[in-house]
Amino acid sequence: MSDAHAARRERLSQYCSAGGADAALVTKPANVRYLTGCAPCGATLLLTRDRALLALPAELPPDDTGEHPYAAELPHLVAAPDQDTAEAAAAAATGLRVADLAVEEHDLTVTRHRAIAEQAAGVRLTDLNRAVERLRVVKDDQELAELRIAAEIGDQALGELLESILVGRTERHLAMELERRMIDHGADRAGFPVSVGTGGHSGRSDHLPTDRRVEEGDFLTVSLGAQYRGYTVCATRTFVIGAAPAPWQVELHRLVFEAQRAGREALAPGVPGGTPDLVAREVLRAGGHHEERPRPFGHGVGLEVREAPQLGPGEMGKLDNRVPVTVGPGVHLPGRGGVRIEDTLVVRPLEEGGPELLTITTKELLAL
């Protein structure tokens, strides 16, 4: 692991040098984790041309040996009680003769930025310009392996739920059961709150589970994703409750299935990020469905549930090889419910077999 992290830090150092900064102060938790492999709450990483220094909060409980629990990983310092780790690291930067320090202006509050400037007197503060987020877009082998395991865990949890009795149970109970099953199968936690929508709630993205109970004839939309070693994938499936789906349900499911397939098949290195969304949306529009305020049907995943690249309809940036993204179109009919189907896939060139599907649970319209 630590070789991979050292390589990531080396790439960031090179980026800083090229931009004229002689050090970077990394405060955003997902970025600290990406560069160090450890995720203590409130840690800050100071990265100069030739060294990495992790500033840890005083409140982090020491382990049973009395040592600070991340001591073995990287050179570190421990902030004073009530001292911000970013301030402690900024003070250390002055001791290391840093002249230009790039900070994460999209993460630091105005108050914290001012405190850093006070600690780093004489140091010029610049913006790191989301450099770490951009490094994070293309995943290495270790990251892809962890995303595959995260996907497997979600598939297992969902598979088990579908074998149980669903009628009469509430959305909230089903959501909690899925969270528990993911943790049982080895997830760190649910990567985001599981969404379960039944009846009129089905087909929505980000529906918050309610006390509505599953009834015969309902659509049931489940959206879940396990977090494994920090990495999260997303999967959404829509099923029907009872033996015989109504004709409108079969028809709507078929349409969303086609739209989602078109989106998946559009994924390839070099394709504009907005293309999968556009082709999926075109299928839905041809079927008579369009949204006035479209929300993007997909996004990048990794150490954050939603991260770069953006995949909304207007995105022109090109997709890269080894970038995991979601494709998740849906239709929601007010009062009736709807269908949403979402996968996480890794962009791969055709000669390597095309997009790699991580979330392999069936997308057929199962009648449960």
Added chain:
Amino acid sequence: MSDAHAARRERLSQYCSAGGADAALVTKPANVRYLTGCAPCGATLLLTRDRALLALPAELPPDDTGEHPYAAELPHLVAAPDQDTAEAAAAAATGLRVADLAVEEHDLTVTRHRAIAEQAAGVRLTDLNRAVERLRVVKDDQELAELRIAAEIGDQALGELLESILVGRTERHLAMELERRMIDHGADRAGFPVSVGTGGHSGRSDHLPTDRRVEEGDFLTVSLGAQYRGYTVCATRTFVIGAAPAPWQVELHRLVFEAQRAGREALAPGVPGGTPDLVAREVLRAGGHHEERPRPFGHGVGLEVREAPQLGPGEMGKLDNRVPVTVGPGVHLPGRGGVRIEDTLVVRPLEEGGPELLTITTKELLAL
């Protein structure tokens, strides 16, 4: 509800006027909720001398009527897709001829603050100086009622768990069961991840549950808090597993119990915030236990799990009537475990009966 929220907004308006600002831009989610009663993710409140305007994100799903789901509550605008609500509200402020706009510099990132400044050309941006956090310290009747219900929910969940078989179950399973039971009893959610520590993990604050199984003779420390209508309380209890606690366990529990009682009894209006911590710590020190880097034994609670007032050993600010706080001393012996006991209480004057205990589950050393 809305009268209480209007009264809170009126107090903030008066504060702004007194400070020379003619409007406030509130972006911190807990503060938006405090002032409006609604908590849509990413909303911003613009409060001028004579009006309140809520800026809502475009991505918020409309409800089944096609209306934005918070439309009925307050005058509002909907930001453009991908537009930050704070930018949308700042642009609206220029239309309302705002000259001095107080923003939350402790919440806004540098990047967001810059974008607001660009939208609000010609408007002078100042700092709101955590004014809403300070208004939030003393709770009104509605807030105290919600905190009482949150405490009851946690007590019920813990009481049920103690009636079940514990030996052989993992810390993670016990933590998940407590979360589920709190939701079953009406909690919005767990206010923070439930902590369950057994054996060598007992007595720690903020221990993350592991796969360690409960064994005979273990101390078991459980720390939990339900969130009810946004408000969270904290309770921590330590029990022993098996029929006969060892003499060191009985002794250590008695000591922490005494320390916690001393801390609780020190709560009163006008007392310095650090006093409960100091008196509890003195009892532990007399018993031979002291920490080199002391973490505060208590903190304020409300719409955030940890909010003002601060209650660390050095805090000199005076406690007020109607302020809910936690008192939670503990001792952790490396390798052996320990005891932590924490309550949430509302500061009240002696003539009203003294501090009001919200978390009433027994603090005796139950042998389970």
